Amino acid sequence: MKIAYFINQYPKVSHSFIRREILALERQGVEVTRVALRGWADQLVDPDDLEERNKTQYLLRGGLAALLPVTLRQFLSRPGAFLRAVGMALRLSRMSDRAAPYHLVYLAEACELVRLCQVHQVTHLHVHFGTNPTEVALLARMIGGPAFSFTVHGPDEFDRPLGLHLREKMEAAAHVVAISSYGRSQLYRWVGHGHWPKVQVVHCGLEAAYFDTPAEPVPAAPRLVCVGRLCEQKGQLLLLDAVRQLRDRGEDLHLVLAGDGEMRDELEQFISRHGLQSQVSITGWISSERVKQELQAARVMVLPSFAEGLPVVIMEAMALGRPVLTTSIAGIPELVRHGTDGWLVPAGDVGALVDMLSRALATDAATLQEMGTAARARVRERHLIDTEAAKLRHIFSSSP
Known part of the structure; x- marks a missing residue:
């Protein structure tokens, strides 16, 4: 099985639980491609984090200009799907704390994410946190990327569920992971009960x-x-x-x-x-x-x-x-x-x-x-x- 993990910032001092999860999956025979938006230049003190950084690919490392060619190619190859994704990005900008141009940048990031998933033959994409990385995964799915799931930790997602459009993200996801029963109950509040079966509890863990x-x-x-x-x-x-x-x-x-x-x-x-x-x-x-x-x-x-x-x-x-x-x-x-x-x-x-x-x-x-x-x-x-x-x-x- 080939999957990709997508995180806003990785590795990070406070994200050791994600590293543990990835390494445990690899011990069970899952091939994991690490992808993050940023984190390539952060100061790190943990040797394990330094090793993870060497394994991670960063969407924004070349700056926004580097995303333009892949975005244009994606538009030309699937213009209908791309324009529908533009409409979704604009929809997700409503009530968001970020203006519409940021959400169009997320679409450009989604184009590069799709390319990486194709290069690595990724069959499933998993995201940590229901914030902007999950929006990127949703847009990537619309333009030809793999099915995705995401883990919601809270409290940030529960503080602003409307601005983050949790409902739209859960409806588009193949699966949603909560880290506690409490978290699952909060997710139930923001999506129709027909989608409840896709919300499952998986705890963060220790080696x-x-x-x-x-x-x-x-x-x-x-x-x-x-x-x-x-x-x-x-x-x-x-x-x-x-x-x-x-x-x-x-x-x-x-x-x-x-x-x-x-x-x-x-x-x-x-x-x-x-x-x-x-x-x-x-x-x-x-x-x-x-x-x-x-x-x-x-x-x-x-x-x-x-x-x-x-x-x-x-x-x-x-x-x-x-x-x-x-x-x-x-x-x-x-x-x-x-x-x-x-x-x-x-x-x-x-x-x-x-x-x-x-x-x-x-x-x-x-x-x-x-x-x-x-x-x-x-x-x-x-x-x-x-x-x-x-x-x-x-x-x-x-x-x-």
């Missing part, structure tokens, strides 16, 4: 190597870690307020914010303004190996997100035998069981977050170890990448 060695003992130090992009939706500012309140109550703790992002300056200002330099440190972007080390060095992984799909870092922490303290939103409660392998709090409730952080810090090492063991078994049962990749392989093989 078996995560479970090959025993979990490290829970450290004695009151150290917490929050892993993720520093941005509004991850809730780090609320977490810093909770740390401030715990410090003012005399509780001993240290929080590591592992990641970087657009809110770093604001977070650093909060730390400085409230004198939290002894309680909080920020690492910046780190490799996947360093993320693993930070998780192992912490008693608990904290993620107080306001909006999510189902964060892979929660799976990684649980696989390493660490309980997680996170919010009861989206697909998270499908994995994390409150009081068994972690704790769940209402999103945006700083008081509840303070109380639960205090409870987690006061929990003895033996109990944390038991919770970590339960977490490890839970994530292995539900999120082993080879199991999830087999589901995808079946989906791809059943495409028309």
Whole structure:
């Protein structure tokens, strides 16, 4: 089976789950062509990402001018289909946050995508995220490209389903993948029930190597870690307020914010303004190996997100035998069981977050170890990448 994976930006620090999925499919005999719009010049720290970049073909590497010849050839070879695709691109520009010319550029990208699929004899195209790459795949299908499917992660797609034209994309797709039952339910809201059978749940997964060695003992130090992009939706500012309140109550703790992002300056200002330099440190972007080390060095992984799909870092922490303290939103409660392998709090409730952080810090090492063991078994049962990749392989093989 020859398929292509199409992503807006690849490889990317926060897209290690896509790399795992591709490699698992290849282990099962699927030939995967990697295609992305951009990502050829990004700064990368992970050796696996560097290797993936060498395998990836980029539609925009030659600039927009390089797309003109292939677009003209596509028009001349199938003018009727091309003009229908122009009409669809203009239709999809309505209510979009991008003007019509951007959507015509997507059509030019679709022409190059069709060419690459033909060169590599691709029989099915799979896209991650229901944003502009899925529109490119839809337009590619209209002008002669292969059948396509796409994985919806959320929350971005659920925040603006009309502007992203989720309904049109789901209707045109052969299959739609949700990463949780919650995600599937949100997709059901935006397409007729006749299309519901094409929406299937396939979890993001972890390699078996995560479970090959025993979990490290829970450290004695009151150290917490929050892993993720520093941005509004991850809730780090609320977490810093909770740390401030715990410090003012005399509780001993240290929080590591592992990641970087657009809110770093604001977070650093909060730390400085409230004198939290002894309680909080920020690492910046780190490799996947360093993320693993930070998780192992912490008693608990904290993620107080306001909006999510189902964060892979929660799976990684649980696989390493660490309980997680996170919010009861989206697909998270499908994995994390409150009081068994972690704790769940209402999103945006700083008081509840303070109380639960205090409870987690006061929990003895033996109990944390038991919770970590339960977490490890839970994530292995539900999120082993080879199991999830087999589901995808079946989906791809059943495409028309």
